[in-house]
Amino acid sequence: MYQNKRVLLIAGGGTLGTYTARELLRLGAFVDVICPEEKHSDNERLHYYRGLATDAFLEEVFSAHHYDGIVNFIHYPDEKEYFRVHDFLMSHTDHLIFLSSYRVYANEQHPITEDAPRLYDVIKDDPTFLETEDYAVPKSKCEDFLRTKHAGEHWTIVRPVISFSALRLDLLLYSFDEVLQYADRGEVMRLPLCTKDFSAGLDWAGNSGKLIANLLFKEHTFEQTYTIYSGHGMTWGEVADAYAELTGVRVEWVSVEEFYKALPRITPESYIWKYDRAFSRDIDASRVLAATGLTRADFATVRDGIAAELKNKNWQRG
Secondary structure, three states: OOOOOEEEEEOOOOHHHHHHHHHHHHHOOEEEEEEOOOOOOOOOOEEEEEOOOOHHHHHHHHOOOOEOEEEEOOOOOOHHHHHHHHHHHHOOEOOEEEEOOHHHEOOOOOOEOOOOOEHHHHOOOOOOHHHHOOOHHHHHHHHHHHHHHOOOOOEEEEEEOEEEEOOEOOEOOEOOOHHHHHHHHOOEEEEEHHHOOOEOOEEEHHHHHHHHHHHOOOHHHOOEEEEEOOOOOOEHHHHHHHHHHHHOOEEEEEOHHHHHHHOOOOOOOOHHHHHHHOOOOOEOOHHHHHHHOOOHHHOOOHHHHHHHHHHHOOOOOO
16 A cells, blocks of 8 residues: 555654654655755655745645655644645645644543544633634644535544654653753752643654554545544653653652742743643544554553653763
8 A cells, every 4th residue: 555655744854754754664655755954864765855845845846746645744823824735735645634733622521532622612711812822723724624625635634642752852841852951950840730640642753653654545534533642641640750760850749830930931821731731631542543453552652652762862861
């Protein structure tokens, strides 16, 4: 099914794109990646185009190939920008995967399935949310655009959970290298006690990329939506324990007020906190596993993913 297929990953040089490419190559596909970073490949099946995915740049790339599949990793804060380019992308591929996010989900259903209510549909007590939120809202609008304006086309919507790699290590709202910086300095990382037993909505990017790649070229995935999650769930408390074991970072569970003081960029009104991390994200992975034909046994645990990424960073516990 994948042998000698050609796939384009737009903005695919980052966390999710790297592992999606790796799985596609393992399956036998040719992979082209558009990314702004300078990257080189020793694999004849993997080619990088350095640049931004402007109309002119895409025209140049498409002049060389028609793609069996395209995975578009670009986030469009202004959904109208995606509306404008959709037909153009669709005309150059047989299957288009659109990147939404698990952050579209409201806190109405547990466990979360793909049919769970979205924030965009249920928020009524925060009138500024629909006007100013620039992540979950535009992604929801793009989802609705595909379903209402482009029924019958070969697209698939994916909603990845928080997906970590060496490029991005996440512990609740501490990200990138912050966990390792706290470990190196021997400082205490303060986390809100109210989230300790919440399901984290977190997975290793190696798992997420594998799921995205294995949704391509399957007709039953057309016009469908999937949460990208392997089913290896952990609470934030368990994730913190894994980081403590592997890095030596010290964690203290504190009141929300003390957490705000420790991480002043987060406020009670921060959308990523108020409408995501302050929710328990227990997710039912059965739909995506059934669609890909994979099982939980095909994926690494979150702890093993953290260990793998620490090794990728050549980080040594001090």
